[in-house]
Amino acid sequence: MSKIIYGFHSVINYIKTTPNLVEEIYIDNSRQDKRQQELSDLANEYNIKLINKTLNELNTLVKSKTHQGVVAKVKPTAKVTLNEVFAGLKDKPTAQILILDGITDPQNLGAIIRTAECFGVDAIILPKDNSANIDNLSVAKTSSGAVNNVPVVTVNNLNQAMDTLKEHEFWIAGTCLDKKSVNLFEFKFQGKIAWVMGSEGSGIRRLVMENCDYLVTIPLKGATQSLNVSVATGVVLAYANFMQNSFTDK
Numbered sequence: 638m639s640k641i642i643y644g645f646h647s648v649i650n651y652i653k654t655t656p657n658l659v660e661e662i663y664i665d666n667s668r669q670d671k672r673q674q675e676l677s678d679l680a681n682e683y684n685i686k687l688i689n690k691t692l693n694e695l696n697t698l699v700k701s702k703t704h705q706g707v708v709a710k711v712k713p714t715a716k717v718t719l720n721e722v723f724a725g726l727k728d729k730p731t732a733q734i735l736i737l738d739g740i741t742d743p744q745n746l747g748a749i750i751r752t753a754e755c756f757g758v759d760a761i762i763l764p765k766d767n768s769a770n771i772d773n774l775s776v777a778k779t780s781s782g783a784v785n786n787v788p789v790v791t792v793n794n795l796n797q798a799m800d801t802l803k804e805h806e807f808w809i810a811g812t813c814l815d816k817k818s819v820n821l822f823e824f825k826f827q828g829k830i831a832w833v834m835g836s837e838g839s840g841i842r843r844l845v846m847e848n849c850d851y852l853v854t855i856p857l858k859g860a861t862q863s864l865n866v867s868v869a870t871g872v873v874l875a876y877a878n879f880m881q882n883s884f885t886d887k
Contacts, residue, residue, distance in 0.1 A: 642711055642777040643695075643704035645672055649679060650782025651711055656683040658712045658785075663690045663698065665706030676707060699774060713772075717788040719798060722760045723805050725788075729759070731881040732829045734807065735874075736762045738795060738845050739836030740866060743769040747779025748867035749834070754783035756874035761789045762798055762831075799831070799848050807831045811849035812873060813841050814862075818854040821876055826851075832873055837866050 639660060642648060651659050662680050664673060666689035680687050695704050726732040735758050740746045746769040753761055769776060771789050792798040799809055808826055811833040833849060835841035846852065855864065855872050864872070 638713065639710045640713055640772055641699060641708060641774060642782075643699050643701075643708040643774065644778040644781075645676065645705050645707055646781035647778050648707050648709045648782070649676060651709060651785055652676075652679050652683060652685065654782070654785055655714075656685065658714065659683070659685050660710045660712060661686040661688055663688050663695060663708045663710075665692050665695060666690060667692060668706040673706065701774070703778070714785060717760070717790050719762070719790050719792065719801060722788055722790060726759055726805075726829075730828060732759050732807070733874075733877060733881070734758065734760050734762060734802065734829075734831040735870070736795065736799065736809075736831055736833040737768065738764065738833055738841050739767050739839065740834070741767065741769050741836065743773040743775035744779045745769070745837070745865070745867055746771070746773075747776040747784070749870050750776070750780040750787060750789070751783040752867055752871045752874060754780075754787045756871075756878055758787060758874065761787060762795070763789060763791050764795050765791050765793050795845055796848050799833075799845070802831050803850075805829070808851065809833060809849045810851040810853050811835075811841050811846050812853055812855070812869065813846060814854050815846070815852050818852040821853045821855050821873065824851065824853045826880060830877065832870075832877065834866055834870050834873070837863070 662685055664687060695708055696702050698708055735753050777784050807829040809831045833841055855869060
């Protein structure tokens with residue numbers, strides 16, 4: 638079944654990365670500007686059908702006014718399994734996976750996916766329950782299309798998935814404020830690693846935390862002692878990339 642995406646970044650990214658998945662594009666017939674022309678030229682380049690719609694028709698289609706005058710109907714991406722991820726990473730000694738435990742806000746999930754893709758994360762693992770839906774329109778828009786560029790695996794049980802990761806030589810580091818947590822910037826690791834990010838409200842669940850090999854926390858100096866989870870993910874992945882590059886360069 639086809640799905641809807643909207644917003645210039647999301648639609649343009651879909652066209653550039655997987656034009657074969659874009660069935661048709663609906664554009665605001667009252668908008669005539671440089672961004673709309675860029676989109677039209679790109680669609681024509683890949684022979685993607687453009688359909689003019691009124692602003693009200695687009696609002697009704699996506700049930701939102703944040704579409705920027707561009708909506709696309711796309712084919713669903715193929716579901717990815719954990720075994721397929723492992724098969725693709727068997728020759729990568731510094732593979733990096735992100736595990737999301739309890740990210741229920743679609744915009745946070747979209748922002749995290751965008752961040753993960755920017756830092757070259759090899760795959761993201763989500764629980765089937767207690768998570769925002771990967772097919773949510775806000776996820777695609779907030780990720781600026783990155784959801785189409787990084788494998789996302791949905792599993793029934795996070796702890797079982799973590800056990801499987803360990804069997805494939807992954808270390809697992811959970812991010813939380815706990816008496817056992819160490820300063821992220823003093824945490825040294827080599828090889829394959831999976832990072833666990835928890836919800837802003839309750840953090841990583843207890844059983845998931847107990848299944849981690851390490852616990853780390855981001856040191857903060859301000860009066861506010863918490864970061865938005867997508868921002869925290871960016872800090873963790875930036876440090877992880879620095880560490881893995883240091884390991885590779887030796």
